[in-house]
Amino acid sequence: GAVVSQHPSRVICKSGTSVKIECRSLDFQATTMFWYRQFPKQSLMLMATSNEGSKATYEQGVEKDKFLINHASLTLSTLTVTSAHPEDSSFYICSAKGRSPEGYTFGSGTRLTVV
Amino acid sequence: DAKTTQPPSMDCAEGRAANLPCNHSTISGNEYVYWYRQIHSQGPQYIIHGLKNNETNEMASLIITEDRKSSTLILPHATLRDTAVYYCIVRVASGTYKYIFGTGTRLKVLA
Numbered sequence: 001g002a003v004v005s006q007h008p009s010r011v012i013c014k015s016g017t018s019v020k021i022e023c024r025s026l027d028f029q030a031t032t033m034f035w036y037r038q039f040p041k042q043s044l045m046l047m048a049t050s051n052e053g054s055k056a057t058y059e060q061g062v063e064k065d066k067f068l069i070n071h072a073s074l075t076l077s078t079l080t081v082t083s084a085h086p087e088d089s090s091f092y093i094c095s096a097k098g099r100s101p102e103g104y105t106f107g108s109g110t111r112l113t114v115v
Numbered sequence: 116d117a118k119t120t121q122p123p124s125m126d127c128a129e130g131r132a133a134n135l136p137c138n139h140s141t142i143s144g145n146e147y148v149y150w151y152r153q154i155h156s157q158g159p160q161y162i163i164h165g166l167k168n169n170e171t172n173e174m175a176s177l178i179i180t181e182d183r184k185s186s187t188l189i190l191p192h193a194t195l196r197d198t199a200v201y202y203c204i205v206r207v208a209s210g211t212y213k214y215i216f217g218t219g220t221r222l223k224v225l226a
Binding site: 093106 | 149151153156157158159160161164200204206215216217219
């Protein structure tokens with residue numbers, strides 16, 4: 001089945017630095033990927049839709065200059081959290097749609113802690 | 116995409132069937148019902164999906180009412196490893212429409 005690999009699984013960074021999270025579709029090509037953020041004991045909140053070869057579409061209230069998304073190939077989308085602050089600490093999850101009828105496949109998530 | 120409503124939490128005894136309901140009263144004719152679950156600190160995992168007929172796979176069964184306004188996910192013999200948050204999502208099957216997650220149901224399987 002479709003596999004989505006997300007890296008790193010955990011990252012701790014200092015306040016003010018930038019962090020890049022990678023999302024790869026391992027056995028299929030994904031023209032569209034999605035990025036979610038999840039705070040403790042809350043549901044997944046869609047941040048943006050990542051489109052290969054074009055600009056990402058951000059959900060209302062998500063700062064596009066803070067959460068930079070690059071989808072330069074059919075198998076890789078990256079999310080860069082710029083000038084991270086403690087309030088950006090969260091669980092970030094990506095997803096992509098393969099050819100199977102099972103809907104979207106999700107990555108295993110990245111736990112970001114900003115200190 | 117249609118909005119879904121699920122109870123916030125449920126308990127189930129180990130070995131018993133877990134029945135998780137979902138209301139989707141505004142579902143459109145071409146929208147499917149998808150179920151995912153999220154075990155703590157992991158990405159959501161696909162369970163099952165259906166349009167209007169009942170579906171069964173190795174993980175679960177999905178019962179959709181005739182008017183399609185609600186559905187029930189059934190885990191026939193719940194185990195401790197089924198403890199997770201279960202999400203019901205409705206959307207069209209084709210294209211790359213985004214998933215919007217509701218609050219889900221936190222299922223706790225008790226020994």
